[in-house]
Amino acid sequence: MAALKLEQICKRYGAVQVIPDLSLDVAPGEFIVFLGPSGCGKTSLLRMIAGLEEVSGGRIEIGGKDVTHAAPGQRQLAMVFQHYALYPHMTVRENLAFGLRNIALAEEEIDRRIQEAARMLELDALLARKPGQLSGGQRQRVAIGRAVVKEPALFLFDEPLSNLDAALRGRTRLELAQLHRRLGATMIFVTHDQIEAMTLATRIVVMNAGRIEQVAPPSELYRRPATRFVAGFIGTPGMNFVPVRRLADRQGLAAIELPGGQELLTRVPAAVPGSELTLGIRPEHLVTAARGPLPAQVEMVEFLGERSLAHVRLVDGTRAIATVAGASPAAGELVQLDLVMDEAHLFDKQGLAHHAVAQGAAA
Amino acid sequence: MTPMLRKGWFDRAVMALLIVLAALWMLPLLWVLALSFKPNELLMVRTDVFLAPPYTLANYADILQTSAVFRWLGNSALVAALQTLGVLVLSSLAGYGFARCEFPGRRWLFPLVLFGLAVPSQSVFIPLHRLFSDWGLQNTYAGLALPGLAAPFGVFLMTQYFKAVPIDLEEAALLDNASRFKTFLRVVLPLTLPAQATLGIFTFLACWNDYLWPLVIATQPEMYTLTRGLASTQTNFAQSEGLGFLMAQAVFAGAPVLMIYLFFQKHLVTAVAGTGRS
Amino acid sequence: MSPEIPSGAKAAGRARAAVGLRASRPAHALFVLPFVAVYALLLLWPLAKGWFISFHDHDLLSNDSFYVGFQNYLELLDDDVFHQVVWNTLRFVLISVPVFVVLSLMLALALNRPGRLAAVLRAIFFCASVFSVTLITLVWQLALMPERGLVAQGSAALGLPQLPWLTSDLLALPTLALVTVWWIIGLPMMLFLSALQQIPSDVYEAAALDNASRWRTLTHVTLPALKRTVALVAVIEVIRQFQVFPQIMLMTNGGPNNTTRPIVQFIYEQAFMQLSLGYATAASQVLLAVMLVGVSVQMWLERREAAQGVRR
Numbered sequence: 001m002a003a004l005k006l007e008q009i010c011k012r013y014g015a016v017q018v019i020p021d022l023s024l025d026v027a028p029g030e031f032i033v034f035l036g037p038s039g040c041g042k043t044s045l046l047r048m049i050a051g052l053e054e055v056s057g058g059r060i061e062i063g064g065k066d067v068t069h070a071a072p073g074q075r076q077l078a079m080v081f082q083h084y085a086l087y088p089h090m091t092v093r094e095n096l097a098f099g100l101r102n103i104a105l106a107e108e109e110i111d112r113r114i115q116e117a118a119r120m121l122e123l124d125a126l127l128a129r130k131p132g133q134l135s136g137g138q139r140q141r142v143a144i145g146r147a148v149v150k151e152p153a154l155f156l157f158d159e160p161l162s163n164l165d166a167a168l169r170g171r172t173r174l175e176l177a178q179l180h181r182r183l184g185a186t187m188i189f190v191t192h193d194q195i196e197a198m199t200l201a202t203r204i205v206v207m208n209a210g211r212i213e214q215v216a217p218p219s220e221l222y223r224r225p226a227t228r229f230v231a232g233f234i235g236t237p238g239m240n241f242v243p244v245r246r247l248a249d250r251q252g253l254a255a256i257e258l259p260g261g262q263e264l265l266t267r268v269p270a271a272v273p274g275s276e277l278t279l280g281i282r283p284e285h286l287v288t289a290a291r292g293p294l295p296a297q298v299e300m301v302e303f304l305g306e307r308s309l310a311h312v313r314l315v316d317g318t319r320a321i322a323t324v325a326g327a328s329p330a331a332g333e334l335v336q337l338d339l340v341m342d343e344a345h346l347f348d349k350q351g352l353a354h355h356a357v358a359q360g361a362a363a
Numbered sequence: 364m365t366p367m368l369r370k371g372w373f374d375r376a377v378m379a380l381l382i383v384l385a386a387l388w389m390l391p392l393l394w395v396l397a398l399s400f401k402p403n404e405l406l407m408v409r410t411d412v413f414l415a416p417p418y419t420l421a422n423y424a425d426i427l428q429t430s431a432v433f434r435w436l437g438n439s440a441l442v443a444a445l446q447t448l449g450v451l452v453l454s455s456l457a458g459y460g461f462a463r464c465e466f467p468g469r470r471w472l473f474p475l476v477l478f479g480l481a482v483p484s485q486s487v488f489i490p491l492h493r494l495f496s497d498w499g500l501q502n503t504y505a506g507l508a509l510p511g512l513a514a515p516f517g518v519f520l521m522t523q524y525f526k527a528v529p530i531d532l533e534e535a536a537l538l539d540n541a542s543r544f545k546t547f548l549r550v551v552l553p554l555t556l557p558a559q560a561t562l563g564i565f566t567f568l569a570c571w572n573d574y575l576w577p578l579v580i581a582t583q584p585e586m587y588t589l590t591r592g593l594a595s596t597q598t599n600f601a602q603s604e605g606l607g608f609l610m611a612q613a614v615f616a617g618a619p620v621l622m623i624y625l626f627f628q629k630h631l632v633t634a635v636a637g638t639g640r641s
Numbered sequence: 642m643s644p645e646i647p648s649g650a651k652a653a654g655r656a657r658a659a660v661g662l663r664a665s666r667p668a669h670a671l672f673v674l675p676f677v678a679v680y681a682l683l684l685l686w687p688l689a690k691g692w693f694i695s696f697h698d699h700d701l702l703s704n705d706s707f708y709v710g711f712q713n714y715l716e717l718l719d720d721d722v723f724h725q726v727v728w729n730t731l732r733f734v735l736i737s738v739p740v741f742v743v744l745s746l747m748l749a750l751a752l753n754r755p756g757r758l759a760a761v762l763r764a765i766f767f768c769a770s771v772f773s774v775t776l777i778t779l780v781w782q783l784a785l786m787p788e789r790g791l792v793a794q795g796s797a798a799l800g801l802p803q804l805p806w807l808t809s810d811l812l813a814l815p816t817l818a819l820v821t822v823w824w825i826i827g828l829p830m831m832l833f834l835s836a837l838q839q840i841p842s843d844v845y846e847a848a849a850l851d852n853a854s855r856w857r858t859l860t861h862v863t864l865p866a867l868k869r870t871v872a873l874v875a876v877i878e879v880i881r882q883f884q885v886f887p888q889i890m891l892m893t894n895g896g897p898n899n900t901t902r903p904i905v906q907f908i909y910e911q912a913f914m915q916l917s918l919g920y921a922t923a924a925s926q927v928l929l930a931v932m933l934v935g936v937s938v939q940m941w942l943e944r945r946e947a948a949q950g951v952r953r
Contacts, residue, residue, distance in 0.1 A: 047661075050534075050538065051537075051538075051660045051661065052534050052537065052538075052660070052661045052662070053660070053661055054660050054661055054663070054664075055660075069660060070660070071537070071540075071660065072534075072537045072538045072660065072661075073537060073538055073539065073540030073541075074540075077538075078538065079534075079535075079538050081531045081534070081535060082531075083529070083531060085529070085531035085532050085534065085535040086535075087532060087535070087536075087550055088532075088554065089553045089554060098536075098539050098541070098549075099538070099539030099540055099541075102539055102540040102541050102542075102545065103540050146535075146539075373855075377751050378751075378758065381748075381751055381752070381762055382758075382762070385762050385765045385766065388765060388766060388769070388823065389765055389768075390791065391780050391781065391784045391791055391823075392769070392780060394784065394791045395780050395783065395784075406789070452675075453675050453676040453679060454676065456672050456673070456675055456676065457672060457673040457675070457676035457677065459672055460669060460670070460671075460672025460673035461673060463662065464666075464669035464670075464672055465663050465664065465665035465666070465669060466665055466666060466667055466668075466669035466670040466673075467665065467667055467670070468670065469665075469670075472673065472677065475685075476676075476677070476680060479680060479684050479685075480936070481932055481933055481936035482684065482688060482929065482932070483880075483884050483928065483929065483932050485884055485886070485905045485908060485925060485928060486688065486691065486925045486926065486928055486929040486932070487684060487687040487688050487691060487925075489687075489691060489694075489908070489912045489918065489921055489922055489925060490686075490687035490688075490690040490691040490694060490922065491683065491687040492912075493690075493918075494683075494686070494687060494690070509679075509683060510683050512676075512679045512683065513679050513680045513682070513683035513684040514684075515680065515684075518676055530662065533662055534662060537661075537662060543668075543669065547672070568771060571773060572771075572772070572773035572774060574773070574774050574775060574886070574887040575886060575887065575905070575909070578909075579909075579913065589773065589775075590773045590774065590775040590776075590887075591775070593773070593775040593776060593779060594775040594778070594779075594887075594891055596779075597775075597778070597779055597782060597891065606783070606789075609779065609783065610783070612779075613776055613779050613780060613783075616773070616775075616776050617772050617776050620771050620772055620773070621768070621771070621772075623771070624768065624771040628764065
């Protein structure tokens with residue numbers, strides 16, 4: 001039974017349809033991240049799951065129960081808000097107890113849960129203080145504590161790390177991952193930061209303009225992005241996109257002409273539709289070499305320590321980023337770029353990805 | 364802050380002028396205070412010797428014994444307290460309702476309430492007076508205090524304040540299974556204490572200083588509020604024979620308000636500056 | 642506790658607004674009900690009733706009331722006393738409001754500075770407004786007493802002529818206007834102070850870097866930013882002073898020779914002394930109409946300034 005089931009969810013604000021038709025199944029224990037740029041609908045979706053926003057169409061099921069029209073408090077979930085939303089005039093203990101008292105839980109039970117959460121999140125010393133007396137990181141732990149004591153079936157996180165400074169963010173990411181392992185709970189996390197998504201998620205839901213572009217574990221998203229949007233969104237620096245001209249297929253695989261005139265046989269099956277194609281290849285798979293199919297001119301070299309990146313310009317003016325192998329070229333120098341063919345994908349006019357098939361594997 | 368604060372003769376001249384102006388401003392009040400310590404007989408003849416002796420506390424003694432000032436003070440205090448309490452409760456509830464709740468009819472109800480802001484009390488006091496006499500509320504504390512509860516100003520103020528409370532607190536409370544009323548009482552209301560203080564002081568003072576309504580609704584002297592009672596003593600006789608007494612009475616009447624002012628100065632100023640009305 | 646809605650609800654189109662804070666429930670109306678009940682009963686109903694009565698001839702003595710249509714209003718139109726009364730009120734407003742605006746603005750500009758001295762001065766100018774009107778009238782009646790009053794004594798000491806402040810046809814109304822200004826100057830002053838404090842300091846810093854003199858800064862930075870507040874203060878004071886009553890009634894009782902009697906006193910006397918309720922309520926409807934015009938102007942001004950944004 002799915003922990004969370006979204007069926008054909010649609011969301012309208014007046015005349016504007018923000019989410020047209022969205023379905024998703026979440027298994028128990030998963031750490032799902034809704035990832036996407038601002039305005040893609042990820043926060044709306046989260047709030048609809050929480051019951052803070054009305055659903056324009058579709059169904060939401062939590063633990064097998066239809067909660068589409070249920071009150072937020074009745075959905076067996078807890079939420080950690082972006083700005084924590086702690087009750088400023090109550091102590092930490094009262095903040096944690098408030099929700100539990102409202103459902104008439106026995107005082108001993110309330111105390112037990114608070115104690116356990118406080119221990120888990122290192123809040124023991126802070127229980128008597130008010131939120132105004134706490135640091136940002138402490139407040140966040142209280143917000144998480146408030147969710148934990150409810151012992152919900154589903155945890156919702158609304159961009160919880162965006163208010164923290166960089167150092168704290170890294171540490172909190174780790175703590176969240178540990179919390180997930182410890183509780184074994186199902187967690188839904190919203191962020192626009194792909195690094196957070198990649199490090200925390202079991203599966204990532206990449207969203208764009210109200211639609212799901214791809215749902216996949218982080219590694220698959222990285223290596224086999226389903227659409228151009230996903231390919232460009234995931235990874236820093238982003239994937240290179242080079243417009244190419246299609247040539248006659250050979251050996252059942254698509255062939256292309258690169259800027260600079262060189263013909264290249266890809267490892268993408270010839271079933272790719274259309275003749276307007278874009279080649280997608282990540283910087284780490286595009287390498288400077290003594291000889292290679294793609295000529296380019298170096299504009300700038302970035303020294304990053306463990307590697308150097310060359311910002312280059314191709315013959316047709318397209319900009320790309322390549323990894324430097326060997327000696328660093330100078331700015332203005334002409335170089336040849338070699339491609340790792342197993343990771344050179346083609347994108348059609350609709351933005352759909354057609355992946356290279358590894359040599360030796362079935363087409 | 365205006366950074367036009369360069370020191371110089373212009374600045375000093377302006378400040379000096381202001382000090383003089385302020386002193387002149389205070390003069391009538393100080394004059395009354397000074398003369399309240401002078402015997403009536405002396406004042407019948409001349410009033411220019413206010414700094415020199417003789418001094419006397421006789422006027423104040425008289426007040427304590429004969430004047431109805433205490434009764435008036437008590438009435439004013441009670442009525443103002445009742446009205447303030449009533450306004451705070453009604454305005455908080457209604458303010459929250461209009462700021463955060465959706466219910467059928469809200470769309471036209473709120474403008475209807477705002478309309479009341481434009482209606483001066485002088486346009487309704489006559490029919491209101493008829494209504495209250497029909498109900499037998501003349502010369503009662505209820506009669507004095509009730510009309511002030513209908514003023515929409517408090518609702519207007521509280522609506523603005525409630526709207527400023529971050530909404531995610533209420534969403535958190537919603538997720539915490541708190542009922543709407545519980546959210547209002549335990550989560551949102553405690554965060555509006557400054558507004559409550561402001562509205563409270565404002566209402567208290569407005570009620571304390573009101574003249575027209577107590578004038579028409581309280582015809583028996585023992586129900587007079589301070590404003591009414593004080594006005595009733597301003598006869599020519601009093602001015603000629605009992606000048607010192609009158610002065611002392613004025614001091615007596617002004618002292619509580621002055622103390623409230625000095626105490627709550629900050630809140631009062633916020634009230635006025637933030638709302639632009641009196 | 643919010644009840645659970647059964648899952649049978651159709652999910653087509655817009656489902657019943659059932660979740661979230663914006664869910665519309667009749668029970669929410671209970672929050673506003675107490676106030677609205679009081680408001681309807683003690684403000685709207687008398688308002689309507691007054692409107693109703695103004696179309697009747699209602700004698701309080703005999704408690705007789707019969708419908709007379711617009712007759713009360715026509716009588717008001719013809720009534721010389723009413724004309725005088727409206728003119729008095731208008732004069733009062735025309736004298737007091739400019740003084741209010743200019744003086745409070747100047748005080749605010751001068752006192753908008755940090756430091757103990759400025760704070761004390763602000764408190765002094767504001768102080769008078771907390772006292773009740775009857776206290777103020779008492780104080781000033783005494784101060785304006787001929788011969789023994791403070792003003793009389795002061796004039797004598799300075800060698801100035803003794804003027805019949807409250808007893809002269811010409812001087813009575815201006816005197817009352819000035820007393821009113823003395824009393825409540827603090828309030829518009831505070832409005833200006835608060836508006837001044839909202840001007841961000843970097844605008845001044847930019848002006849300083851632009852070598853603007855104090856006068857130029859005042860006229861090109863400060864005053865333009867205050868335009869809206871000036872309009873607001875002016876309209877607020879017009880509205881308030883149109884309702885002037887206690888200080889006039891207590892200090893001059895409308896005299897001498899009806900030169901100070903304001904509209905509200907007229908209404909009061911018609912109702913409680915002449916006991917003709919219909920006539921009184923008709924006059925109060927006229928006052929209400931004037932008020933509504935004033936408030937509409939105020940709102941129009943606010944909306945216009947907001948739409949135009951910052952000029953210059």
